[in-house]
Amino acid sequence: MSKKLLLKDAHIEGIRYLETYRKQGGYTAAEKALKMTPDEILEEVKTSGLRGRGGAGFPTGMKWSFLAKPEGVPRHLVVNADESEPGTFKDRYLMEFLPHLLIEGMLISSYCLGSNVSYIYIRGEYSWIPDILEEAIDEAKAAGFLGKNILGTGFDCEIYVQRGGGAYICGEETALLESLEGKRGNPRLKPPFPAVKGLWERPTVVNNVESIAAIVPIIDITGAEYAKIGIGRSTGTKLISACGNINKPGVYEIDMTITVEEFIYSEEYCGGIPNGKKLKACIPGGSSVPIVPANLLLKTVNGEPRYMNYESLADGGFATGTMMGSGGFIVLDEDQCVVEHTMTLARFYHHESCGQCTPCREGTGWMHKILKKIEKGEGKMEDIDLLWDIQRKIEGNTICPLGDAAAWPVAAAIRHFRDEFEWHVKNPELCLTQNYGLANY
Numbered sequence: 001m002s003k004k005l006l007l008k009d010a011h012i013e014g015i016r017y018l019e020t021y022r023k024q025g026g027y028t029a030a031e032k033a034l035k036m037t038p039d040e041i042l043e044e045v046k047t048s049g050l051r052g053r054g055g056a057g058f059p060t061g062m063k064w065s066f067l068a069k070p071e072g073v074p075r076h077l078v079v080n081a082d083e084s085e086p087g088t089f090k091d092r093y094l095m096e097f098l099p100h101l102l103i104e105g106m107l108i109s110s111y112c113l114g115s116n117v118s119y120i121y122i123r124g125e126y127s128w129i130p131d132i133l134e135e136a137i138d139e140a141k142a143a144g145f146l147g148k149n150i151l152g153t154g155f156d157c158e159i160y161v162q163r164g165g166g167a168y169i170c171g172e173e174t175a176l177l178e179s180l181e182g183k184r185g186n187p188r189l190k191p192p193f194p195a196v197k198g199l200w201e202r203p204t205v206v207n208n209v210e211s212i213a214a215i216v217p218i219i220d221i222t223g224a225e226y227a228k229i230g231i232g233r234s235t236g237t238k239l240i241s242a243c244g245n246i247n248k249p250g251v252y253e254i255d256m257t258i259t260v261e262e263f264i265y266s267e268e269y270c271g272g273i274p275n276g277k278k279l280k281a282c283i284p285g286g287s288s289v290p291i292v293p294a295n296l297l298l299k300t301v302n303g304e305p306r307y308m309n310y311e312s313l314a315d316g317g318f319a320t321g322t323m324m325g326s327g328g329f330i331v332l333d334e335d336q337c338v339v340e341h342t343m344t345l346a347r348f349y350h351h352e353s354c355g356q357c358t359p360c361r362e363g364t365g366w367m368h369k370i371l372k373k374i375e376k377g378e379g380k381m382e383d384i385d386l387l388w389d390i391q392r393k394i395e396g397n398t399i400c401p402l403g404d405a406a407a408w409p410v411a412a413a414i415r416h417f418r419d420e421f422e423w424h425v426k427n428p429e430l431c432l433t434q435n436y437g438l439a440n441y
């Protein structure tokens with residue numbers, strides 16, 4: 001059984017409220033941290049090996065150490081709660097059931113970074129969660145954990161919740177900052193990174209909800225103890241939101257030493273595939289990461305078991321491996337049609353492209369159009385090569401990673417399931433009545 005650090009108290013009734021959270025030891029990590037110096041906290045975070053839980057896996061301690069500290073310029077912590085990656089809903093769970101864990105993590109992080117005004121930017125569709133967060137903020141403030149002179153330390157901190165308008169692009173950190181400033185959420189060129197020039201051109205750390213929540217156990221048990229959990233550079237625990245063709249969809253906390261096979265089939269996690277169906281493929285890190293067929297999902301290219309961690313999932317590079325990403329684990333059984341699935345994702349990226357970069361604005365729509373044609377049985381063999389060509393011309397040619405995120409699923413689908421695309425071209429009449437999965441798997 002995986003060790004639980006974040007969700008250990010999630011089942012306790014009333015844990016959303018300060019009184020119950022305190023009874024479970026809540027805010028003791030903050031009390032401990034506020035007696036440490038910011039540099040000591042930073043060292044703990046670096047030692048923990050925590051990697052950003054939003055998807056990129058960038059080391060959190062390193063990001064914090066990049067924060068510029070020009071004299072007299074305010075600095076900010078911004079929590080990215082714009083969780084919009086299809087298949088990803090772990091931050092929603094954290095905020096809904098454990099809002100004080102996030103607030104406590106923000107207090108410790110704000111103190112370490114020297115942020116007196118910190119923000120939570122939350123996706124518009126999570127319409128009921130800002131009230132939960134604001135209630136927790138009010139409770140924390142009334143108890144002296146936020147506001148002026150927190151616990152007599154002289155440190156002041158306010159936290160504000162900002163609702164997004166429901167655009168996927170606003171989860172990209174620079175688009176998020178633009179939106180927080182009241183502008184249209186168009187991504188900025190990086191560098192400069194937000195750590196140097198972020199919110200209102202001030203040094204800003206943008207971190208995912210889960211990354212900030214993880215600061216609490218890191219301070220609680222120490223960075224060294226946190227680093228002992230997991231394996232290699234995949235330290236600590238990770239939240240996975242599991243969905244698709246599985247018996248037990250939900251949010252699971254894993255310690256990154258379990259295999260993909262165990263995660264899918266064991267009763268503790270996904271509980272296997274409904275109706276005894278075969279596993280066809282999986283997208284383990286949210287819709288942006290490459291789809292992997294079952295044979296490569298359960299074993300690496302070297303024939304080793306594939307583990308649920310950053311290194312093992314990426315084994316083989318983009319040609320065969322995939323990514324841990326945001327931990328949005330989507331399972332496809334033998335009846336699913338990869339072409340239809342890829343077309344659905346292409347429609348999403350086309351709709352969500354901000355339109356700033358030509359390859360993304362034009363390419364996502366073009367890919368969607370071709371995929372729709374192939375899926376309906378109206379495609380030609382050349383369309384498959386054209387699709388390949390378009391995705392290659394998007395990847396790496398846009399300001400933000402939305403272009404890559406739109407290109408990779410198409411590339412991986414053609415690379416691993418070309419026969420399925422060809423079947424659609426060769427069997428136009430069957431496309432209308434059944435899908436490749438039902439006909440061929």
Ligand code: NAD
Nearest residue numbers: 054055056058066083084085088171193194195325326401
């Ligand atoms: P990135 O690799 O560009 O950056 C990761 C983080 O490290 C950023 O905060 C960046 O500012 C920081 N960073 C990197 N180099 C730095 C440097 N030299 N100095 C200072 N800071 C530096 O990736 P990204 O664009 O932030 O994220 C991409 C990932 O987001 C994708 O892999 C995808 O999995 C994920 N994603 C998640 C969601 C979600 O809902 N959780 C949605 C879409 C995409």
